[in-house]
Amino acid sequence: MVKRLINSTKSDILEMDAKDLKESILASEGRVIMGQHHVTLNTGLVDGVTNTEIQASFGADMVMLNAYDMINEQANIGLREFKHGQIAEKPYSLKQMKKWAGVPLGIYLECPSAAAVVAGEKYVEAKEGRIASRENFLRARKIGADFIVLGGNPSAGTTFAKIIEATKLAKETLGDDVLICAGKWEDGTIEKVLSDPLSERPANDIIKDLINAGADVITLPAPGSRHGITVEHVRKCVEFVHSYKPGTLALSFLNSSVEGADVQTIAMIALMMKQTGADIHAIGDGGYAGTPLPENVYQLAVSIKGRRHTIKRMAGRSR
Secondary structure (H helix, E strand, C coil), rough: CCCCCCCCCCHHCCCCCCHHHHHHHCCCCEEEEEEEEEEECCCCCCCCCHHHHHHHHCCEEEEEECCCCCCHHHHCCHCCECCCEEEEECCHHHHHHHHCCCCCCCEEEEECCCCCCCCCCCCCCHHHHHHHHHHHHHHHHCCCEEEEEECCCCCCCCHHHHHHHHHHHHHHHHCCEEEEHHHCCCCCCCCCCCCCCCCCCHHHHHHHHHHCHHHHHHHHCCCECCCCCCCCHHHHHHHHHHCCCCCCCEEEEEEECCHHHHHHHHHHHHHHHHHCCCCCCCCCCCCCCCEEEEHHHHHHHHHHHHHHHHHHHHHHHHC
């Protein structure tokens, strides 16, 4: 029997496959915390350890690696060690990082569209090693990623059509070997984020297409972090995710740089996130050096799952 992720130790997690991970998240009853680490911005918040390890040590049950280059590994400086003024010659492997962090690790792959009109920002062409492609899906599985997240960073021109297309390709390529997360919680200048009532297309129609394409997890914005998005907007989407195909998970993502706010703001948004009924509560990388502030990861964890389970993660990740 699979243990709840919030109760699982590193030894438990290292034995999980994608099916086990999904069940362990579902069994955690809406208390799983996901951190986000942007791996190209800096070698890390503190020398000698990576941001991924820091987030896990402050209560994150999972960590998503943003901007991870599947082809040019040298670009992933956030997975390198900086010590005594020297940067490690080669980034650590994902499998090594998972052993050190003690939590499931995933990769964010972008679904860009050069044809999309980027309002207010210059279109930024996504690097080949960071886009959603069959080759990168296979690379993700080979290096040991537990999950992938399909979406797009700001200015990438991400559209739902591209995300749905990528989700279908990911399912055809990976089957049930890797957990597939898909949706849109940012880059709202191209198309409104999922759950926005002003969207030209009903959110449930998009969610239905994503689930039919093979998504295991639907990613949504967190109320209070995206302008105009309320608890009720996201709650309706989560209800549809859970009812349309029971067993499908919902993720609420606190980002838009609000992850760099004070702990009181994080606590307030965390309670709204919990009211949405989401299974996973994520926090973005817009703090310092490619990571949310450690105290904000901790506050999100404490607000969502209490001190008991937060401390279990902080200690259990080393067992």
